[in-house]
Amino acid sequence: MTTKVIQTRGLRRVYKTRKQEIEAVRSVDFEVEAGEIVGFLGPNGAGKTTTLRMLTTLLEPTGGEATVAGHDLRLDPIGVRRRIGYVAQGGSTDPEARAGEEIVDHARMYGIGARVARRNGEALIDQLDLDGMWDRKCKTLSGGQRRRLDIAMGLVHRPGLVFLDEPSTGLDPQSRANLWEHIRRLRDELETTVFLTTHYMDEADLLCDRILVIDDGAIVARGTPEELKRKVAGDSVILTFEHQRSTVVVAELASRLDGATDPVIDANEVRFQVPDGASALPVLLRSMIERDLDATGVEVRRPTLDDVFLTMTGRSLRDDTTTGPPDRAAA
Amino acid sequence: MRFLTDTWLVFSRAMRLSLRNPVWVILGLIQPILYLTLFGPLLEPVASAPGFPPGDAWQVFVPGLLVQLGIFGAAFAGFGLIAEWRAGVVERMRVTPASRSALLLGRVLRDVAVLVVQGALLVGFAVVIFGLEAPFESLLTGIGVVALLGAAVSALSYGAALRLKSEDAFAPVINGLILPVLLLSGILLPMTLAPGWLQTLANLNPLTHVVDGVRAVFRGEIGSSDALLGVGLTLALVVVGVIYGARVFRKESA
Numbered sequence: 001m002t003t004k005v006i007q008t009r010g011l012r013r014v015y016k017t018r019k020q021e022i023e024a025v026r027s028v029d030f031e032v033e034a035g036e037i038v039g040f041l042g043p044n045g046a047g048k049t050t051t052l053r054m055l056t057t058l059l060e061p062t063g064g065e066a067t068v069a070g071h072d073l074r075l076d077p078i079g080v081r082r083r084i085g086y087v088a089q090g091g092s093t094d095p096e097a098r099a100g101e102e103i104v105d106h107a108r109m110y111g112i113g114a115r116v117a118r119r120n121g122e123a124l125i126d127q128l129d130l131d132g133m134w135d136r137k138c139k140t141l142s143g144g145q146r147r148r149l150d151i152a153m154g155l156v157h158r159p160g161l162v163f164l165d166e167p168s169t170g171l172d173p174q175s176r177a178n179l180w181e182h183i184r185r186l187r188d189e190l191e192t193t194v195f196l197t198t199h200y201m202d203e204a205d206l207l208c209d210r211i212l213v214i215d216d217g218a219i220v221a222r223g224t225p226e227e228l229k230r231k232v233a234g235d236s237v238i239l240t241f242e243h244q245r246s247t248v249v250v251a252e253l254a255s256r257l258d259g260a261t262d263p264v265i266d267a268n269e270v271r272f273q274v275p276d277g278a279s280a281l282p283v284l285l286r287s288m289i290e291r292d293l294d295a296t297g298v299e300v301r302r303p304t305l306d307d308v309f310l311t312m313t314g315r316s317l318r319d320d321t322t323t324g325p326p327d328r329a330a331a
Numbered sequence: 332m333r334f335l336t337d338t339w340l341v342f343s344r345a346m347r348l349s350l351r352n353p354v355w356v357i358l359g360l361i362q363p364i365l366y367l368t369l370f371g372p373l374l375e376p377v378a379s380a381p382g383f384p385p386g387d388a389w390q391v392f393v394p395g396l397l398v399q400l401g402i403f404g405a406a407f408a409g410f411g412l413i414a415e416w417r418a419g420v421v422e423r424m425r426v427t428p429a430s431r432s433a434l435l436l437g438r439v440l441r442d443v444a445v446l447v448v449q450g451a452l453l454v455g456f457a458v459v460i461f462g463l464e465a466p467f468e469s470l471l472t473g474i475g476v477v478a479l480l481g482a483a484v485s486a487l488s489y490g491a492a493l494r495l496k497s498e499d500a501f502a503p504v505i506n507g508l509i510l511p512v513l514l515l516s517g518i519l520l521p522m523t524l525a526p527g528w529l530q531t532l533a534n535l536n537p538l539t540h541v542v543d544g545v546r547a548v549f550r551g552e553i554g555s556s557d558a559l560l561g562v563g564l565t566l567a568l569v570v571v572g573v574i575y576g577a578r579v580f581r582k583e584s585a
Contacts, residue, residue, distance in 0.1 A: 056426050081428040092423035094415060096348055105344045109337065109427040153423065 005161050005193045006032035006055065010064035013050050024050040026217035027064065032195060032210075034160070037187050039208030040197040041305070047217040048197040049089070049165060055195070056086045056163050069161045082110065085154035085162040089169065092150045095139035099130070099149050102138065103156050110157040117156065124152040128182060144175035151182065155192075162186065164196040168203060180207045201305045211305070215313045228308045234259070235277030236307045237284075239270045240297035250295075253287050264310055271310065273303070337429040341437020342444075349441060356445055359404050363396050363453040370519070371461060377520070384521045386550045389463040394545035395518035397450055397473050398538060401480030402513065404446050406505050408485040409492025412438065416496055432577040439485045439576070446481040450474040465549040472548045472562075479565045480541065486572035490579040516542050537564045 011028040014021050025047040032038050042048050053059040055068055057077040065072070071079035093102045100121060107117035125134055128148040133141060141149060147167065154162055167183070168176040184207070186192040198204055204211050205225045213221040213228075221228055237254070241247055247270050251263040254272050257280050263272035274280040277300035288295065349356060371392055378388040415421050424434050454470050457463040465473075488505065495501045516538035517523075522530050533539045544561010552558055 058422065058425060078428045081426055084426070086423075086426040088419050088422055090417075090419045092419040094348060094418055094420050096351060097344075101344070101347070105340060106423065106427070108340050109424060109429040111333070111336075111428070150419075 003034040004031050004067070005034050005036075005070075006030070006066065006068050006195065008055075008064065008066040011051065011054060011061055011066055012063035013047075013054060013059065014062045023217055025054070028214070028217075028219055030212050030219055030222065032193060034193055035187060035191050036209045037183065037194040037196070037207060039204040039211045040195065040214060041199065041201075041204045041211055041309070042197075042214035043199060046214045048199075048214055051214065052163055052165055052195075052197055056084060057081055058086075069159075082157075083159055083161065085157065085159035087150050087154040087162065087164045087167065089165040091146060092153050093138040093146070095137065097138055098135050099125070099138055099141065100134035102149070103153055106153045107156040112157060120156050120158065121152065124155055127185070128152050129178070144171055144178070147171060147175070147179065148182070151179075155186070158190075159192070161193045161195065164194065166197055166199070168198070168200065176203070183207060201309075205305050213309060213312060215309075220312045221308065225305060228305060229303050231308060231311070234273050234275040234303075235300050236271060236273055236303055237277050237281065238297075238299040238301075239295045240299075241268050241270075242294075242296050244268055246293050246295075249291060250284075250288060250293060253291075254284055257284060261311065271307075273307065273311065277301075334430045334433055337433035338437045338440065340429070341424075341433055342440045343437075345438050345441040346444065349445065356449075359400075359445065360449050360452055362403075363400050363449065364456055366396055366399075367393075367453070367457055367461060374520075377524075380524070382524045384523045384546065386546060387464070389457060389461055390465060390549045391521055391546055392519075393454065393457045393463055393465075394473060394549050395521075395542055396453060397477045397545060398480060398516070398542050399513065399518050400449055400453060401446060401477040402484050402509065402538070404449060405442050405481040405483075405485035406488050406509055408438070408442050409488035409501055409505070410498060412489050412492045413496060413498055413501060416493065421493070431581045435486060435489055435576045435580045436573070438489060439482050439573070442485040443478045443482050447474060447478050450477040463549075466551050466553075469548045469551060469553060472553060472558075473545050476541065476545050476548075476562065476565055479569050483565070483568035483572035486569075486576035490572075490576035493579045512536060512538055515539065518542055521546075537568065540564050 008028055008030055011025060013025040014023050028051055040048055040051070050059065054061045055066060055073070057073065057080050061073065065074060067073065068080045069083035071083065073080060093099070103121035103124070104114065104117045107120060108114065112120070122134065125131065128151060130145060130148055130152065133145060133149070138146060138149065151164070151167070164183070168179050171179065180203070183194055183196070186194055208225065210224055211222065211228060212219055221231070239250060241250070244267065247265045247268065251265055251270050254260055254263045254270060257274055259275045260280070261273045263270050281298065281300060371389065374388040374392050377383060378391070384391055412421070421434070425431065451474055454474060458470070491504060492501050495504065515533045515536045517533055522533045522539060525533065541561045541564055544558045547555045547557035547561070
């Protein structure tokens with residue numbers, strides 16, 4: 001029997017501003033099983049952070065219900081708080097405070113005694129490669145160290161479920177890889193369930209056991225990275241042009257190819273999927289030459305999660321220009 | 332019980348951080364002493380003017396300074412909370428099972444503790460250097476009023492700060508409120524010297540009665556109606572401030 005650590009039904013959140021109501025999360029239904037690393041993927045403004053803040057009791061849902069770590073979100077938020085850890089996007093420590101003090105104080109707010117708090121804290125400092133940082137002021141830590149300190153804070157009461165909001169944003173590649181390693185160890189060694197938001201494709205692909213894709217306030221796809229990628233049949237073809245005006249004509253040409261998906265125009269690029277990229281491309285290029293159209297770049301590749309997102313929503317995940325409530329400011 | 336432990340935790344963390352960077356505490360100490368030294372002597376000749384309330388210059392002036400300390404020392408507390416909010420500290424505390432009221436009260440108590448030390452120094456200075464004469468229990472009551480007033484003002488300040496979440500929005504609100512409240516309370520010069528219309532306005536300000544109450548206490552009239560009104564109003568302010576602040580901490584999706 002598998003245990004559901006998170007279960008949501010029709011979770012919904014509306015922000016009211018003076019002029020209008022913004023439906024940041026329309027209706028979110030999903031389940032998370034014990035011991036999974038689940039990636040919650042979507043562009044900025046899709047409702048990721050709003051959903052996360054509801055699940056962590058920071059924001060009251062406008063509608064729907066959810067059970068988190070065995071407790072009802074609405075009826076027993078304190079029960080939920082006791083059992084979850086939350087690592088926010090923007091940090092969690094006072095720059096003037098010492099790292100160790102912050103960890104111990106935080107643990108004690110969960111009712112953990114000072115000695116146990118210190119022992120748990122020191123163990124985490126050690127596991128997260130923060131040796132020697134205990135007495136350092138938080139402001140003297142590097143970005144990656146501070147991020148790991150935030151994670152240590154979120155784990156100090158040994159929660160079975162941890163929420164990480166954009167854990168690797170702003171980290172250099174090496175720190176990111178390092179962080180992923182720590183997150184995997186949480187799952188493997190401590191059997192912690194990890195629920196993380198991200199808008200990085202590679203993070204979702206390489207780190208997560210399962211992915212939930214949210215767009216415009218609703219879940220649009222779910223599955224393992226492999227399952228999701230299989231949904232995109234064939235190869236991705238990306239053509240780049242010097243001038244945007246060429247893209248419309250080429251998109252029209254591409255749509256006539258056998259089995260091609262509706263091409264998407266993204267600035268100077270045209271993207272689409274075909275069952276066999278290698279044989280479709282010469283056909284397309286020939287008809288382009290007939291019309292005197294010249295591509296500056298041509299790329300054929302196996303589908304990535306970005307293509308999945310593109311197929312699902314008609315938008316690129318890298319495109320962060322979507323309008324929506326800035327998750328924190330609107331709260 | 333849980334609530335008390337949480338409050339203590341928040342208090343001791345806040346206190347530790349304040350003591351680590353005591354510039355504000357020290358400035359807060361120096362200010363009333365500057366007032367005593369540089370403004371107090373001006374009042375001595377005024378004390379014989381017609382319309383000056385009963386009591387000598389220092390019995391009138393020191394209570395005003397105490398009330399001013401209670402307001403000024405606490406009103407700006409919200410700035411620190413905005414910084415904490417921005418660092419993510421407030422949110423991090425709000426995902427713990429700790430009581431939300433404790434998150435407020437722990438911080439308020441830190442401010443009160445600082446104010447009590449500052450108030451005691453102010454009174455001690457006034458007695459030793461400037462010859463303030465007042466019964467010992469009056470001095471203690473005066474410091475008690477500072478503590479209560481500080482609790483009320485700092486709770487209000489935290490509530491407003493967490494609502495506004497921006498120094499740029501918070502600063503004008505605080506400055507816009509404090510100056511008229513101070514001018515209309517007879518803190519520096521007693522309102523008995525004021526023309527009728529100004530006295531009427533000042534009477535609408537609860538702080539006028541708080542100042543009058545502490546002045547009565549310093550004259551030794553601890554059980555007088557002036558004193559009781561002042562203390563009663565201070566307590567009412569504490570109730571209002573804490574209820575407002577706690578509500579913001581509970582509701583606000585900080």
